[in-house]
Amino acid sequence: MYDTDFPEYGRQCELKEPWRGYRRGTIVGRSGYRYIIELSSGATIELYEDEIEFD
Numbered sequence: 001m002y003d004t005d006f007p008e009y010g011r012q013c014e015l016k017e018p019w020r021g022y023r024r025g026t027i028v029g030r031s032g033y034r035y036i037i038e039l040s041s042g043a044t045i046e047l048y049e050d051e052i053e054f055d
Helices: none
Strands: 012-019 022-031 034-038 044-048 052-054
Touching: 012 034, 022 044
Parallel strands: none
Antiparallel strands: 012 022, 012 052, 022 034, 034 044
């Protein structure tokens, strides 16, 4: 699984590069240096901090 105990957990973010048309998501976990982001479709993707912008 992945870590959920960190300050950014639950924050909204914007993807710098759209993923399959999605630009916004919610941070639901962390795996090493990557954030796990859940999109409105229910899909989860892993991105590095420099690939997203926090609200």
